[in-house]
Amino acid sequence: MLQKCIDCGKEFPVNEVRYECGCSGLLEIVQDLKAAKKAVSKKLFEGRMGSREYPYGSGVWRYKELIHPLIPDEKIVSIWEGNTGIHFGEPLRGYVGLGNFFVKAQGENPTGSFKDNGMTVAISQANFLGLRKVACASTGNTSASMAAYCAIEKMNGIVFVPKGNIAMGKLSQALAYGVKTLQVEGNFDEALKFVRANSLKLGMYLVNSINPFRIEGQKSIAFEMAQQMGWKAPDWVIMPGGNLGNASAIGKGFRELNEIGFVEKIPRIAVVQSKGANPFCRLWKEGLDSLIPVNEPHTIASAVKIGNPVSWKKALREVQASKGVVEEVSDQEIMDAKAIVDSTGIGCEPASACSVAGAKKLVENGIIKSHEVVVGLLTGNILKDPDATINYHLNKLEGITPKFQNRPVEVGLDFGQIKKAIEG
Ligand code: F0G
DSSP states (O other): OEEEETTTOOEEOTTSOOSBOTTSOBEEEEOOHHHHHHHOOHHHHHHHTTOOOTTTTSTTGGGHHHHOTTSOGGGOOOSOOOOOOEEEOTTHHHHHTOTTEEEEEGGGSTTSBTHHHHHHHHHHHHHHHTOOEEEEEOSSHHHHHHHHHHHHHTOEEEEEEETTOSOHHHHHHHHHHTOEEEEESSOHHHHHHHHHHHTTTTTOEEOSTTSHHHHHHHTHHHHHHHHHTTSOOOSEEEEEOSSSHHHHHHHHHHHHHHHTTSSSSOOEEEEEEEGGGOHHHHHHHHTOSSOOOOSSOOOSOGGGOOSSOTTHHHHHHHHHHTTOEEEEEOHHHHHHHHHHHHHTTOOOOGGGGHHHHHHHHHHHTTSSOTTOOEEEEEOBOGGGOHHHHHHHHTTOSTTOOOTTOOOOOOOOSOHHHHHHHHHO
């Protein structure tokens, strides 16, 4: 296991604290898959699933041999993350137009988002290295997740969030779990640029997804999905694209699973961006050689309000390797798809609904075929952004006409009025 630059191939040991190469390329973890293959079996993973044995009952550490085989168990900081459900049924399938559409609800994680899958590994790595001060820039979920893991391990956490641009559920988590919360002027991209440039000088270990250990943990979403589907890869996995760490991780996870012979193929990766924050989609559709940042990203899906995604090269590699696609959807499409997801009782935050809105669009465009098996990732919990949900149902979102509105009814405690309200 080592760290390797994705641009020039230079290698670094796993215990060296660095996030990029001298050539400024991002680092990735290269696993010793030959050794891993000998150490694991489907039976081993089946036995751990549902167990309460620490840390192997976690949906991430169940796959420790494929994620971080070198870390001693006692250095692992875990709260049983992962173990999220795959759901299906109406009205989702009808809405998307697919008989075999599933959603994997990563919002069932301990802090309510898929970030826990990666964060447990980044914080464990910090613990392994004896680092006590960690930091991230975030649109909200990364900071909420980091804050919880810091609280468990009593680490000193500092989060940088764009002032006024983070959903209330997420901000409240950072404050409540007790990290130093810096609400900075400027957007997420600017905050991330700052922490990238200054984290070493400030003695902070950075746990944004440029940290390759985050990606290793997030791979477990692919592993768990395959296991839940009887060690079969779906035809497609669809996910929202923001900073593009997730697409990098899911692609890497399936490639590695395929390499050790646990799945027969890799699914096609579809990354779906919001139209107002779509630099990766533009790169894809216009066939550009490199990413042109969107300077003032705007979208109701604040989690993916990102104009300059750091992991675009890694994500591009995975989309290409899987013969995938990149698509974009409007805020209207996002919020209507979210209303459908919410109406199933599963629910999600706006960014997550990119997966469902994107699936619908790809089916309509004939890119996804009606017989194909498709899994959409629901990245964050419905409670993360109550403002967006309520304002949709109150029809108070600028530029959005709610197709699936469930308006609250104001009524006095009067029998006649209530009868009328119920029957009306
Ligand atoms: N969905 C949700 C709910 C997110 O919070 C994020 C990213 C994404 C999708 C996009 O994933 O960045 O890997 O492409 N949130 C980050 C944060 C940026 O700071 O919480 P990505």
